[in-house]
Amino acid sequence: MELFANCPSCAQPTYGEIKQLKGSFISITQDCRFCFYQRTWSSQPLIGSIPAGNFEISCALLFSGSLPSKSVRMFKFLNMASISYRTFMYHQQCYLHPAVTEVWRDQQASYVQEARASGRQLHLGGDGRADTPGHCAKFGSYTLMDLAENVVVDLQLIQSNEVGGSCLMEKEGLIRGVRYLEENGLPISQIVTDRHLQVAKWMRENLPDTTHSIDVWHVAKGFKKKLLALSKEKDCEHLREWIKSLVNHLYWVPSSAPDDEDSELRWEKWTSITNQVQNIHEGHGQHFQRCEHGDLDPAARRKRWLRPGTKVMEKLEAIVNSRQMKKDIPMLSSSFQTSSVEAFHSVINQFAPKMYKFSYFGMQSRLALAALHFNENSSKDQAATREGNLQYSIVFPKHKKGDYTVKKVKTQSTYEYVDVLTNAAKTRASNMKMPQCGDPRVAPPPLCDQYVLPEKDDAVGQLLTRFRRN
Incomplete structure (x- = not known):
């Protein structure tokens, strides 16, 4: 003053x-x-x-x-x-949510125009995400990502009472996302997903011309859990030292041939692992006669071969030849995986943590913000030192239980999309006063809408009466 x-x-x-x-x-x-x-x-x-x-x-x-x-x-x-x-x-209600929606729709429109002009077939990765870790989620989002370009193509937000339960949200998200792409005239050649049974059935019945593939990591994760459980049983301890090799073999089966490989050949490649752990490298089947690796050096061997007829071999063969594996192995994707979709879900956690609740439009905006951030930074270069040496880091993931992973260090993220969002929000604020800003969109009714809301005075009276009685 x-x-x-x-x-x-x-x-x-x-x-x-x-x-x-x-x-x-x-x-x-x-x-x-x-x-x-x-x-x-x-x-x-x-x-x-x-x-x-x-x-x-x-x-x-x-x-x-x-x-x-x-x-x-x-x-x-x-x-x-x-x-x-x-x-x-x-x-947020008057200016920011509409601005985020506007910028995200503009980016989607640009992608649709570019993809339509190129005339290419889309190879998509799809996966759902719930807003809570448990099975009583309120919101579910479904992501469709162009795996060739590594960009998020479409995001769908579903509230559980729209479809009758949280277990039905993932399929509904895929349906809405595919419908959006079909309405814009984009041909879908392949969709890579996890092993969701509802998704598999819907694609089998409604997208006969689209290849449905399964991400290898989801199958390997379940396979590894079964092997770990088996290795803890009596007389099966020797299996533990084979787990890494068995999982690596699962990754090799689809990567060694294209998606259109004969299913019988792929199955024989997979089941050959039961022979290899017994030091048998020939006669695996009619289509896959011999292992593709060279002669093994006995002096370099550190793992003990498993013996035929033992408990561990019988149970291992049961896991390898299980009904679930017979369905999954022919569908494993050899060209594209959904690791980028999983990475995008980790970005969503930065904008919409699962431990906090958001409104319907709040969740919608934060999903779009995560997509804008991911699309801008999905193709970052690897960082280098002043001398020009590429940088790497060593991390110890919890799931590897003491084993390490070498990761590439990427350059710093950019935030150019924030300037675009801020300018769009300022434009709306300049042209519209706050009392005039009405959102024309309608959110689904809240989950408690199906219950009878009591009069507040009656509910408080019952509470006080109960305390007096006690």
Whole structure:
């Protein structure tokens, strides 16, 4: 306020008065009683009727994937002028959600136009994600990703009461995503998914001209669990040292030949593992006669061969020749996998953590933000030192139980999409006042809508009566 102690016109002593204090915005008026000079000073410009600083705080909170309640509390602890939680929710509802939807739809339209012009067949990866770790999820999202370009093509959000239960959300998400691509005239050559039975049946009945493949990692994960369980049984301890080789063989089977390989040849390649662990490398079948590896050096062997007729061999053969494997092995994808889709799901966790609940449009916006971030950074280069040496890091994943993995260190992420989102939100705020902003979209009814809501006074009265009785 000392800056307003003198009149800028006649330099006589005067005073300034705070006219308005609104979040990070302050407006001060100054009146001079000597020369009658008047002015109003504002700490920041206005976007429409909203202080620019307040609006940009709301943009930064949402576009960075932050949680507004925690962020506003942090500002309060710092004694820093900021907006309230309610103000953020108003900005989000009126301007930010529509801006995110607009930018995401524009990016989708650009992809559709490019794919349609190229005339190429799409190879898609699809997978669902629930908003809670358990089986009682409220929201389910389904991702369709172009595996050749490594970009998210479509995102569908389903609320469980739309389809009658959380177990039906994944199939419905795939149906909506495929419908969107078909409406835009994009041919689908292949879809790689996990082993979801509802998805497999729907694709078999409704997409006969599209190849349905299964991601190898999902099959290998279940196969490894069975091997670990078997290795803990009595007289089966020697199997533990073979687990890594058995899983690697599962990855080799589809990678050694194209997707259209004869199913009998692929099955014989797979079942040959039961001979190889017994030191038998010939006569695996009619189509696969001999192992493709060279002669083995007995001096370099560290694993003990399994013996025929033993308990461990009988149970291993039962796992390898199981009914589930007979279905999955011919469908394993040799060209594309869904590891990029799983990586995108980890990005979603940064914008929409599973331990917090969001509204329908809040979840929709955060999914789109994750897609915008992933698409911009999915093709990052590997980082290098000043001398030009490529950088690597060694990590110890929990699932490897002490074993390590070497990863490439990527360059820093970019956030150019945030500028596009902020400009779109500012444009909406400049052209539309807050009381006029009505969202034309309709969200599904809440899950509690199916229950009878009691009168609050009656419910409180029953609670107090129960306490008196006790």
